Amino acid sequence: MANDQPSTRPETRHQLQMARSMCWHCQSEMSGEYFCERCVKVQPVSKDTDYFTCLGFPRRLTLDPKKLEAKFYELSRAFHPDFYQAKSPTEQTISLGNAAVLNTAYRTLRDPIQRAEYLLALEAGSVKEIRTSPPADLFEEILELQDTLEQYRASDRESDQGRRLRASLQTEQQTLERRREEMESQLRRLFTDWDQLQDRGEATSQTRAERDRILKQMRDLLSHRTYINNIVNDLAATIG
Amino acid sequence: MARIVGIDLGTTNSLIAYMKDGQPCVVPDRHDRTMVSSVVALTDNGLIVGDPAKEHLTRNPERTVYSVKRFMGRGLADVESELAYFPYNLTETGGVIRIRLGAKNYSPPQISAMILKELKLRAEAHLGESITKAVITVPAYFNDSQRQATKDAGLIAGLEVLRIINEPTAASLAYGLQKKTQGTIAVYDLGGGTFDISILKLKDGIFEVLATNGDTHLGGDDLDRVLVDLFVAEIRERRGIDIANYPDHMQAVRLEAERAKIRLSDELKTEVSLDLPEDKGCFTGELTRDQLESLVMPVIERTLAPCRMALKDAGLTPEDIDEVVLVGGSTRMPLVRQRVEALFGKAPHCHLNPDEVVALGAAVQADILGGGTTDMLLLDVTPLSLGIETMGGVMSSLIRRNTTIPASAKEMFTTYVDGQTGVDIHILQGERELVKDNRSLARFRLKVPPLPAGVPRIEVTFLIDANGILNVTAKDMRTGKSQSIEVRPSYGLSDTEVERMIEDSFKFATEDISARKLIEARLDAEALIKTTEKSLAEAGHLIPTEEVDGIRTALAQLSAAHNGSDSRAIRARMAELEQAAKHLNIVMLDDSLKKGLHGRKVSDV
Incomplete structure (x- = not known):
């Protein structure tokens, strides 16, 4: 609900508009993070704040889940609407909006895959634009698998043919699950590479090239993994 | 901030609780009972709620509404399969079920509002203050429409609903407050009409729900129905009577099924006895716990799939669960405890009163909203x-x-x-x-x-x-x-419909109050007329005749007012009569004193 245009009427419920560095309530310069240090009013999380910043973590791909959870609990205590029941409607609106952003931020960063997809979106544009695609080396195999899956769905499951198809699908599922694990360990290596690159903090043409390489590989792996993941889920749902 | 109460609006029973010195407690009635039956009956004297209404289940089943929670936020098509079990008339208008009581149709939120009002009155009498704000619990698996319907019920009852909270999470608050537990718990809540499973992580006062699942049409009612079907079949077979054609008897069958089920939680066998219609005598039979368990097994099994799904969504296995907490009256069944224990691989915790723990938790949440409890915070999920x-x-x-x-x-x-x-x-x-x-x-x-x-x-x-x-x-x-x-x-x-219902409810409340005032004024007037006439007969000769005439005029005027329907006019005439008879009363008092002293020695006085 917050946006960045300064407003002449700061305290209206539907148009919470604030200058980035100004308290919506007392208009004093903001020095606190989420609360105005002068009037102690809660401040809306700006819609431009990324989830890493929101939870107070650097843009790294290896995060300590315990620390992440502790920060989430701390901010939940600060923002949750339960604690704003006696406050003004404006503060209640901010609390509700902030709590919703915080919950999304935590949900995204808690899961390593979602975290990486989010970082990719921040660093290299939306991941939604990349279609999930099959890995080239598995393309033939997957086409064949889709055929088997169709045959199995059409077959009598208790017949010999049904049982045979089922067994072959189970083998395929195991192969794909192994493949998924492989991709995930590759991803973890890339996550470490990324973090190390960030920690070095250099800005040479070489590090820029390295950065682009990591992002590109991560994007491909994530896209392939999602594709494999969907098939595995589909398989699991069909053959149980 | 005004006091906020916690309300468990249940399928079978409802309770209201509040926070007293940092501990939640349930408001009892005069007889120390904490539960109000969630039943509303239309009688010749108007609508009645709670235990008195429950007595009408068998006397006039068509005009006695129970288990209304099953209809909250639902259309007729949603409950088609169970319509045959309900003796009262159900229709649908604008996507909302309507229940016919006498000449009027009521929506489920209106019926629920009557139960809420009863609870509100009970708390007001107990606490001696007016109650306007509440936290109301709903099954965790309630969808948006069912939650909204519950909120509407609160509004119609004159309550500002500050929060709708999930029943299993409410239970976890009461449990956590008492036990100071840390770790992962599963709350298995099998109530009168709904089933919920919630998995929570408790850490440093934060109650984080990891996953929830359930079935909003699975509960004690469904267990009773299995027994009802059995009784109906046996009566048909052994006595050749289709008792299902007699709604009042069907309610007796349902209540006996419920009682037999409850008895079999403690006993291994029980006697079932039912009066048959048309003076065909009585049906008796024996029911064993084994029989009951084999019959209800499929219903209990239906609770296990949601449990597994919740575990999967939380990314956990049964071994990760530190404690299993049982909530809801139906968890008193030994079979339920066995099945839960088998699934989670550990004996469930059942030291809390499963009937009260939800209301207690609602009171804790109310205290959090009121700013009383600041160290606990519930982070719930959308189901x-x-x-x-x-x-x-x-x-x-x-x-x-x-x-x-x-x-x-x-x-x-x-x-x-x-x-x-x-x-x-x-x-x-x-x-x-x-x-x-x-x-x-x-x-x-x-x-x-x-x-x-x-x-x-x-x-x-x-x-x-x-x-x-x-x-x-x-x-x-x-x-x-x-x-x-x-x-x-x-x-x-719709919003306008809810507003109209709130207005209606106020209008009826005013009508109810004026009706009660009139009845009270008439009763008081009758008593005054009686005593004054008695005084006149006893002591009329001691006062001047014009005074006697004055009293007689006032008496006649009060009698006339008594026949009218204006309570204020009655009170005014009563005051006039009291004024006219003032001297008579004094004279009479003196006279009786004299008479009383007569024959005693002065030294005795």
């Missing part, structure tokens, strides 16, 4: 995925189930045709692929300025608040202007 209809009748999910609330999602909408002025949006809740398999929540039309196709950009924000209730706002990205949206609920009362 069902929320989405919108897209091309081809497919649901596109916006907020996944088990997302921590408050939760929001934004979606951008545009037009496909030049000059198009509206975009229709259909909001759904559920886990299925196709729109038709999910729950339709609401529809609304987004207003768009007539522009070339694709130019308008309207951002719609779907926000599920801390009550689990959806709020929708829209903003035109070109102009930055917000748009108010009139959401038309698919299965719920």
